[in-house]
Structure formats: structure tokens, C-alpha cells
Amino acid sequence: MRDILNHPAFKMACDQFDGVADFLNIPETMRERVKMPKRLVTVSLPVRLDSGETKVFLGHRVQHHLTLGPTKGGLRYHPSVELGEVAALAMWMSWKCALADLPYGGAKGGVAVDPRKCSIGELERITRRLTSELIPFIGPQTDVMAPDMGTNEQTMAWIMDTYSHQIGHAAPSIVTGKPISIGGSLGRREATGRGVAFLVNRVADMLKLPNDCRIVVQGFGNVGSYAALGLAKYGARIVGVSDVSGGVYNPKGLDLNALQEHIARTGAVLNFRGGDPVSNEELLIQPCDVLIPAALDQVITEKNAGKIQCRVLAEAANGPTTVKADAVLRQRPEIFVIPDILCNSGGVIVSYFEWVQDLQSFFWAETEIFDKLYRILERALDTVLKEAKKHNIDHRTAALSLGIQKVVNGKTIRGLFP
Numbered sequence: 172m173r174d175i176l177n178h179p180a181f182k183m184a185c186d187q188f189d190g191v192a193d194f195l196n197i198p199e200t201m202r203e204r205v206k207m208p209k210r211l212v213t214v215s216l217p218v219r220l221d222s223g224e225t226k227v228f229l230g231h232r233v234q235h236h237l238t239l240g241p242t243k244g245g246l247r248y249h250p251s252v253e254l255g256e257v258a259a260l261a262m263w264m265s266w267k268c269a270l271a272d273l274p275y276g277g278a279k280g281g282v283a284v285d286p287r288k289c290s291i292g293e294l295e296r297i298t299r300r301l302t303s304e305l306i307p308f309i310g311p312q313t314d315v316m317a318p319d320m321g322t323n324e325q326t327m328a329w330i331m332d333t334y335s336h337q338i339g340h341a342a343p344s345i346v347t348g349k350p351i352s353i354g355g356s357l358g359r360r361e362a363t364g365r366g367v368a369f370l371v372n373r374v375a376d377m378l379k380l381p382n383d384c385r386i387v388v389q390g391f392g393n394v395g396s397y398a399a400l401g402l403a404k405y406g407a408r409i410v411g412v413s414d415v416s417g418g419v420y421n422p423k424g425l426d427l428n429a430l431q432e433h434i435a436r437t438g439a440v441l442n443f444r445g446g447d448p449v450s451n452e453e454l455l456i457q458p459c460d461v462l463i464p465a466a467l468d469q470v471i472t473e474k475n476a477g478k479i480q481c482r483v484l485a486e487a488a489n490g491p492t493t494v495k496a497d498a499v500l501r502q503r504p505e506i507f508v509i510p511d512i513l514c515n516s517g518g519v520i521v522s523y524f525e526w527v528q529d530l531q532s533f534f535w536a537e538t539e540i541f542d543k544l545y546r547i548l549e550r551a552l553d554t555v556l557k558e559a560k561k562h563n564i565d566h567r568t569a570a571l572s573l574g575i576q577k578v579v580n581g582k583t584i585r586g587l588f589p
Contacts, residue, residue, distance in 0.1 A: 232308065243276070392414065
């Protein structure tokens with residue numbers, strides 16, 4: 172199994188786990204059960220393109236563990252999707268769900284495709300074919316998908332429709348992050364970003380940062396944009412943002428309304444004239460109070476970890492900081508790290524709310540949803556900080572140890588099926 176999961180992200184996730192397993196003194200026989208994925212599914216997806224040509228895409232779904240409930244995790248469409256990367260993301264989702272006390276194991280899925288080069292019809296055919304191939308392995312009590320990079324509400328609607336046709340009735344609880352008109356939840360689209368903003372604001376208060384603290388966001392997509400907008404409402408000053416096209420930095424603050432209008436018109440941050448152009452790599456080391464990596468994994472490395480100039484590192488992306496970079500950050504106590512499995516957990520928490528609403532066919536007001544979300548995030552933050560202080564460990568180790576220990580406890584009490 173390790174050979175087919177050969178990927179830097181999976182190695183990173185395993186290295187993180189091994190370090191925490193040593194700290195927790197998890198027995199060797201239990202380590203492999205907790206670390207390795209429960210199920211790996213790879214499917215070929217022959218799809219007819221608009222040109223009439225048939226092309227075969229490769230799709231993956233990894234279910235990390237089903238000890239505490241069904242698996243939960245996003246589905247991404249990106250050219251670089253590989254099984255090992257998906258497995259790493261599924262593992263991180265396990266610890267994230269456990270840390271937030273959600274009754275889920277982690278999962279992740281992906282198709283190696285560039286959605287920007289596909290028509291709507293082609294994306295629909297890819298999605299429906301993927302769903303039909305995964306029917307034996309998914310379900311409201313087995314594995315529940317959600318949007319991720321390159322997918323959206325429409326993708327989830329196609330999955331729900333395909334699955335519902337197979338079983339003969341509407342099954343809104345098969346996915347989360349779908350349109351509200353077919354069982355989606357209020358607040359789900361902005362939940363991850365607003366959760367990031369809430370946690371950053373709480374930490375900024377704890378550290379007594381100024382009300383107009385300077386924010387840099389690498390990755391101005393769904394999560395990054397909602398985080399920036401949320402923090403701006405708290406009074407923060409957004410001084411730098413970027414997307415795949417490049418970035419812009421202005422120490423006096425960016426006009427977010429003008430930036431959004433520019434992106435709506437051009438489709439990218441590139442050439443926005445509200446500040447100085449910078450690359451994604453350069454943006455990470457610009458002076459700021461809060462740095463929010465909200466794009467891809469492994470962007471903070473041992474090469475730039477010593478150069479970042481922030482007081483708070485809020486990991487809105489999954490796995491943005493490598494293990495070697497963590498070693499550097501542990502030597503920089505002036506940087507307060509909000510680890511990814513805590514920082515970006517708002518999305519899966521509100522996905523859980525959506526799943527519960529669908530199962531009981533009773534829907535909540537948006538104020539109720541965000542009140543519940545913030546209560547869970549507040550509790551999780553408090554628990555992580557207490558764990559870190561109790562054992563004199565860094566925040567990532569504290570967060571991971573809490574999540575991993577819960578999964579270990581679940582597997583221990585359930586025992587090993589013969």
C-alpha cells in the first residue's frame with residue numbers, strides 16, 4: 172500500500188502522525204491501524220467530450236477510517252490529483268473531524284482534470300460517471316462528499332441526482348455543500364472562511380494585536396476571500412492577497428470592493444492596480460500581523476519559514492506547512508500558529524450541520540448555524556491551547572494529539588473484528 176501512496180503530502184502526513192504517536196506512546200500494533208487508510212478506490216472514467224472524442228480520466232476516493240461514523244471529505248478537480256495526495260488529505264480530515272468532536276472519519280476524493288478546460292456538459296458527465304462508479308462505496312451512512320478545489324454546489328447537485336436515481340428516491344444527505352433549494356444549508360459556502368476569520372479575531376484579541384492588524388492572504392479563492400472579508404468587518408486591514416495568477420501587496424491596505432470587481436471582470440488578481448505586484452512566494456514573506464495561507468499544501472518550507480514576518484500564522488489550507496518548516500517555527504515562539512485541522516475546520520463543521528438537517532428534514536436559521544459553529548470553534552481552540560500548555564508542546568502537536576487520541580480510543584473500545 173505504501174508504494175501506491177508514494178507522494179510528498181502523504182509522507183508529510185505520516186511523519187506528522189509518527190511524531191505525535193511517539194508523544195502519545197501509541198503501541199506499534201495500533202499505529203498502523205490508525206494511520207493507514209481503510210479503503211482506497213481508483214476508477215477509470217471514460218467520458219465523451221463535446222468534440223465527440225472519448226477521454227478516460229482517473230478518479231480516486233480514499234476513506235481513512237469508519238470507526239466513529241461515516242467518512243466525510245471533499246472532492247477536488249485538479250490536473251495534479253494523485254492517490255497519495257488524496258490519502259494525505261483524508262488522514263488530515265480524520266484528525267480534523269475528531270478534534271471538532273464530529274461523528275466522522277476522514278475521506279477525500281479527486282479527479283485528475285483541469286476544470287477550467289472543460290465545458291459544463293463535460294464536467295457534468297465526469298461527475299455523473301464518477302458517482303456511478305463509486306455507488307458501492309458511498310452513502311449517507313458510509314461516505315459523504317463535499318465541494319473542494321475545482322468543484323462547487325453544482326457538482327454536488329449532480330452527485331446527489333445520480334445517486335438518488337440509483338436508489339429510487341431523493342437522498343440529499345449523500346452530499347453537503349449543495350444548493351439550498353435541494354437541501355443545502357445556509358452558511359455552508361462561506362463557513363470555512365468565516366471560521367478562519369473568527370479564530371484569527373479571537374487569537375488577535377488574546378495577543379492584543381491592533382484592531383486594524385495587517386492581513387496577508389495567499390489564495391483568494393472561496394476560503395481566502397471569505398476570510399479576508401470577515402476580517403475586514405472585524406476592522407482588520409488586508410494588505411496582500413494572491414491567486415494562481417500572482418499577487419498584490421499594499422501596506423496601507425487594499426480596497427477589497429475594487430479588488431472583487433477586478434476579479435469579477437478579469438477572472439484573476441493579476442494586474443490589479445491597488446498595490447504592488449508580487450509573486451505567491453514573495454507574498455508569504457511580506458510584513459504583516461497575520462499570514463493566511465489559503466491555497467495549496469506545502470507552501471511554507473524550511474527555506475522560507477525563517478523569513479516569514481507575521482505574528483499569527485493561520486493555516487486556512489490543508490497541510491501548508493511542511494514538517495521541516497515546523498521545526499523552524501518551533502524555534503520562533505513569537506509566531507502563534509493556528510494549525511490547519513483547527514483553523515479550516517469551519518467547512519466540515521457546517522457540512523455536519525447540513526447532513527444533520529437533511530437526515531431530520533428540519534432546517535435551521537443562519538444565525539443558529541453560525542452560533543453553533545463559533546461555539547464549537549471556541550471550544551476546540553480552548554482545548555488545543557490547554558493541551559499545549561499542559562504538555563509544553565506546540566499547537567500543531569496539541570491539535571493532532573487530541574484528534575488522533577480520539578480515533579485510537581474509538582478503535583480500542585470497538586476492538587478488532589476477527
